[in-house]
Amino acid sequence: MSISAAHHTSWTELPVERLDSLLTRQFVTGSQAMLARLELKKGSTGPRHTHPNEQISYLAVGAMRFSLGEEGSAEERIVRAGDVLVIPGNLPHTAEAIEDTVIFDIFAPPREEWIGLRGD
Template sequence: MLKHIRWNDVELEKLNPLLDRQLITGKELMLARVLLKKGCVVPEHSHVNEQLTYIVEGALKFWIDGKEIVVGAGEVLCIPSNMPHKAEALEDTVDLDVFYPPRQDWLDKSDAYLRNSEPAVTR
C-alpha cells in the first residue's frame, strides 16, 4: 500500500522522561524517529530484527560486540539480528532506525526495557 506521511502527523510516543519516538510501518519494514535527551541510556537488549541506525543530529555511544562505538550525525550503524547492544545519548540526539521485520514489541508496547519511569542515566 502506497503511503505519504509527514512526521508532524505521526503520534509522538513518550516512553520515559528522556526518550520519545514516532513509528511508521510498511508491510515488511519499520521506520522509527527516536528523540533522545543527553544522558538517556537504552539498556542492553537484542532482537531478531536487523537494524540500521542513522544519526540525524547528535551522537550515540554504542556498546556492541565487545566494542564501544560512537556514531555521530551523518553516520549509520548496521546492527545484525540477535546482536546484544546498549546505547547512550552523548548529547540531545535525533536518530532514524529502520527495522526488518517491524518490531512487534514496539507495536504492541511490550518493550518494558524502554518504558521505566526512572530511566537509566549515567552521570
C-alpha cells in the same frame, strides 16, 4: 506496488510516544520494514538487549555511544551526526546519548512488540 497501496504521512501526523523524560519515539511501518524517529536528550540510555530484527541507524543530529556484543567483551562505537550503524539481528547492544540526538532507525522486519504496544 500500485499507487493505491502506497501510504503517505508526515512525522507531524504520527503519534509521539514519551518513553521517559529523556526519550520520545515515533514510527511508521510497512509490510517488511519499520522506520522509527527517536529523540534522545543527553544522558538517555537503553539497557543491553537483543532483537531478531536487523537495525540500520542513521544519526541526523547529535552523538551516541553504542556497546555492541556481550557485556565484558563488547565493542564500543561512537556514532555522530551523518553516520550510519548497521546492527545485525540478535546482536546484544546498548546505547547512550552523549549529546542531544535525533536518530532514525530502520528495522526489518518491523518490531512487532512496538506495534502491539501502540495498538496498531
